[in-house]
Amino acid sequence: MVxxxxxxxxxxxxxxxxxxxADPVAAADFPEHRLRFRNDRAAAEIGLATMSDDRWIDHFGRFQPxxxxxxxxxxxxxxxxQFRSYNPQIGDGRGFLFAQCRDGDGRLMDLGTKGSGTTPHSRFGDGRLTLKGAVRExxxxxxxxxxxxxxxxTLSVIETGERLVRGDEPSPTRSAVLVRLSHGHIRIGSFQRLATLGxxxxxxRLTAYCLEHYFGEQDGPDxxxxxxxxxxRRTARLAASYMAAGFVHGVLNTDNINITGESFDYGPWRFAPGFDPDFTAAYFDERGLYSFGRQAEAIHWNLVQLAIALNPICDSDALAAAIEPFGDHYVDALVERFLWRLGAASQGRDADIARVQxxxxxxxxxxxxxxxxxxDARERRDHSYLSNPEPCSMLIEEVEALWAPIAADDDWSPLTAKIAAIRSMGEALRTA
Structure with missing residues (x-):
């Protein structure tokens, strides 16, 4: 505990x-800075929980270093x-890496942004984020x-006072800048770019950096x-975790897969109402490429692209051998995640696999x-959350219902109450 x-x-x-x-950039100069959300639980992990609101806004709204x-x-x-079509014209178009620090376990952590202004990679975008998009994240x-x-x-959300025009929600709409706390922002696409450019x-150097700072290992021929x-191993666990959570990320492109296996970048996400393998999150995913039941397949495909990117500096047989255990890692993680959510003890690998099936x-x-x-099926029920009549859920209808009072009356109390309920559920799952 930190x-x-x-x-x-x-x-x-x-x-x-x-x-x-990376390219050095400057943050946008926003007309307003209204602090809407500060995650003091996450901030405590990096020593920022006691920071005043004014200093918080200076760092996470004005981006003073x-x-x-x-x-x-x-x-x-x-x-x-992107949906299996290679695109060299991307990069951080509305965000940047703002700071790095160490958490209480000594891990390197990144403070990255979303909606902080244009960059050399913005193309025709405005570099901004809607407030509704920030609430969804x-x-x-x-x-x-x-x-x-x-x-x-999500460490911080600050409303910025600009009016944005978007085609997928009523416009003009309110704007915000968001700060994420992540264990690294290096993506599969970071390696693909270097390989493509020769x-x-x-x-x-990137490989050595990642090994040292994310996995505590030194460089070497292998x-x-x-x-x-x-x-x-990490992304197999991620795919299994999505299944146990009933979550559909929606856009599992190689530029959205972190080499540490940490989920990030939430756009058209959904929680599935039922265990439907064909359920999709993004309306533009017409082929169901990233549907609920195909997420492990999508992540495996992306790992093959990472192997291809690494091939100029490594033998292909060694890379193939590294990918081969993905299926076993996925099954083991799926069993562990399902049993964790059930609050159930292991009965042995074969019996556990049969139970999950x-x-x-x-x-x-x-x-x-x-x-x-x-x-209903939870086997350990010694937490007050489990005495509630209904489980804590997050289907799209509730997301819209939580946004409605913010949009209409600037009423954040339902969102605050929902976050408290979610955290209570998380505590129950961890301790039960």
Missing amino acids: SPDQPFIPAKAIDEIADFL FDGSLRQPLALRYHGH ILATEMLQALGVETSR LTDELR APQRLLAHTV QIERDLTDSGASIDRYFF
Whole structure:
């Protein structure tokens, strides 16, 4: 457990590779700064829970740098397969890496933004974020963390006073800038860019950086396959965690897969109302490429693209061997996640696998709510949350219902109450 009085420990490890990985940028100058959400629970992990609101706004609304961290924001460069079509014209178009620090466990953490202004990668975008989009990201990250998914956390949301025009919601609409707390922002697409451009020395440097700062290992001749093996294990667990949570990310492109296996970047996400493999989150996912039941397949495909990107600096047989255990890692993680959500003890691998398969059949055949099923079937019920008549859920109808009073009356109390309920559920799942 992280102490609430932990000091803020600045870092700037990214300076080692910023010359080829990022572009220095400046934050937008916003007309207003209204603090709407500060995550003191996450802030405590990096020594910022006691910061005053004024200083909070200075750092996370005006982006004044932290002493000892980055001198100015960095917009990261990357390519990516978007719905399996390669696109070299992407990168941080409305966000940047603002600061790095260490958490209470000594892990390198990134403070990254969304909606902080245009960058060299913005193309025709305005670099802004709608306030509704920020609220949706709060809800996604809070719910996923409670359900045991490794995820970025929404650290801060500040309303910025601009009026934005968007085609997918009533316009003009309110604007915000969001800050995420993440264990790294290096994506599969970061490696793809270097490989595509033939930058093999830089590819080796990025590989060494990731091994050292995210996995505590030193560089060496086998560094690429070791990095890939770590990412395979972590992302297999991520795919399994999505299934146990009933979550559909919606846009599992290679530029949205972090090499640490931490979920992030929440756009058209949905929680599935039932265990329907064909359920999709994004209206533009017409082929169901990233549907609920195909998320493991999508992540595996992305790992193959990482292996291809690493091939210029590593033997293909070694990379293939690193990917091969994905299926076993996924099954093991799926069992562990399902049993965790049930509050059930293991009965041995074969018996556990059979039990999870039966649960999946029961959910699919019955069409039952995923949240209701796990709530009713929980085997350890010694937490007050489990005495509630209904489980805590986050279907799209409730997301809209929570946004409505904010849009109409600037009433944030339903959102605040929902966050408290989500955190109570998370506590019950962790302790029961």
